[in-house]
Amino acid sequence: MTGAARATPNPIGLLAELTHRCPLRCPYCSNPLDLDRRSHELDTATWKRVFSEAAALGVLHVHLSGGEPTVRQDIVELTAHCAQLGLYTNLITSGVGPAEERLDALSDAGLDHVQLSIQAAHSANAEQIGGLAGAHPRKLDFARRVVEHGMPLTVNAVIHRGNIAEVGDIIDLAVAMQAKRVEIAHTQYYGWAQVNRSALMPTREQADASIALVEGARQRLKGQIVIDLVLPDYYSNYPKPCTGGWGRRTLNVTPSGRVLPCHAAETIPELVFWSVSEHSLADVWWSSPAFNAFRGTDWMPEPCRSCERKERDWGGCRCQALALAGDAAATDPACHKSPLHDRMQALAISESSAAEPPPYRYRSIGAGADRRQEQPA
Numbered sequence: 516m517t518g519a520a521r522a523t524p525n526p527i528g529l530l531a532e533l534t535h536r537c538p539l540r541c542p543y544c545s546n547p548l549d550l551d552r553r554s555h556e557l558d559t560a561t562w563k564r565v566f567s568e569a570a571a572l573g574v575l576h577v578h579l580s581g582g583e584p585t586v587r588q589d590i591v592e593l594t595a596h597c598a599q600l601g602l603y604t605n606l607i608t609s610g611v612g613p614a615e616e617r618l619d620a621l622s623d624a625g626l627d628h629v630q631l632s633i634q635a636a637h638s639a640n641a642e643q644i645g646g647l648a649g650a651h652p653r654k655l656d657f658a659r660r661v662v663e664h665g666m667p668l669t670v671n672a673v674i675h676r677g678n679i680a681e682v683g684d685i686i687d688l689a690v691a692m693q694a695k696r697v698e699i700a701h702t703q704y705y706g707w708a709q710v711n712r713s714a715l716m717p718t719r720e721q722a723d724a725s726i727a728l729v730e731g732a733r734q735r736l737k738g739q740i741v742i743d744l745v746l747p748d749y750y751s752n753y754p755k756p757c758t759g760g761w762g763r764r765t766l767n768v769t770p771s772g773r774v775l776p777c778h779a780a781e782t783i784p785e786l787v788f789w790s791v792s793e794h795s796l797a798d799v800w801w802s803s804p805a806f807n808a809f810r811g812t813d814w815m816p817e818p819c820r821s822c823e824r825k826e827r828d829w830g831g832c833r834c835q836a837l838a839l840a841g842d843a844a845a846t847d848p849a850c851h852k853s854p855l856h857d858r859m860q861a862l863a864i865s866e867s868s869a870a871e872p873p874p875y876r877y878r879s880i881g882a883g884a885d886r887r888q889e890q891p892a
């Protein structure tokens with residue numbers, strides 16, 4: 516175990532990306548461009564072992580995610596297994612397709628919480644963004660059934676140029692859905708969102724107006740709904756503490772079993788990610804070189820190394836540093852102390868100023884290899 520690992524607490528959360536398959540095709544999907552095929556997915560017994568190892572490692576929350584996790588035939592069995600282990604289970608779902616069929620059984624299996632994605636407040640726009648006709652009213656019906664089952668509901672909306680004008684309506688819709696929480700999450704530009712960045716980037720004025728609107732709604736709806744806000748990195752002065760710090764709080768397991776510190780970590784070419792097929796989760800957490808690469812603060816260059824915020828934001832996001840600075844160990848350009856900060860903001864202003872944004876490039880399995888070539892510089 517390295518010095519950084521010795522100073523690290525046990526993880527509290529596991530994001531289980533059970534599959535990359537999904538009925539929706541959102542252009543900001545955080546899945547990688549090279550989506551795992553069904554034939555590469557872990558089997559039921561391996562996922563159960565992973566959950567048992569997670570519980571033994573101290574994990575409290577399991578996020579059953581994807582793609583759309585309910586396309587797995589064994590989702591009810593896996594949820595029941597997590598419940599038996601005493602893990603708090605959160606289903607991150609599109610709410611359409613198999614999710615509709617399996618909701619009752621998932622509730623019976625002990626599912627604790629549902630996080631439902633919506634693409635916009637109004638059907639036509641929502642369905643254009645998600646790439647599936649007829650999805651929006653089905654999501655509303657799904658939400659109604661979640662509440663009827665007595666499960667707490669969180670509504671998640673990824674915000675971008677195509678729906679930023681609907682932020683107020685999205686919040687009102689979440690209230691009408693009786694959600695306990697709504698996440699207004701400005702797009703993070705990794706995976707498919709990076710490919711679609713020039714179609715998704717809002718203007719600074721739009722971003723500022725959306726933040727003001729959320730602040731007003733928080734006052735107006737206090738005690739009724741919790742509103743979480745993920746700020747738009749490209750117009751911020753400080754970066755987010757991505758995943759609560761690299762290898763500090765959570766781990767992700769991909770459909771084929773690679774264990775990552777964050778969902779975009781595989782974009783960092785110099786890192787090798789161990790698999791649950793060859794290593795226990797504890798082994799990966801404490802000993803894998805990839806988890807130790809950016810743990811703690813010893814790896815930091817200036818200006819982070821001598822910054823008073825270095826244990827607050829942990830230097831921001833390694834994947835964003837790689838994407839924009841070409842170096843995963845650089846200070847996140849979202850930070851105003853980064854030499855690339857002005858360039859990052861100029862890029863956002865230039866991309867958002869086009870009168871007509873380019874059309875979405877929808878995610879699809881098998882299209883990643885071509886589209887990786889098309890990423891904006």
Ligand code: SF4
Nearest residue numbers: 819822824825830850
């Ligand atoms: Fe965070 Fe580094 Fe910026 Fe300081 S210099 S605020 S640690 S990113």
Ligand code: FES
Nearest residue numbers: 757777832833834
């Ligand atoms: Fe990888 Fe932020 S997404 S560190």
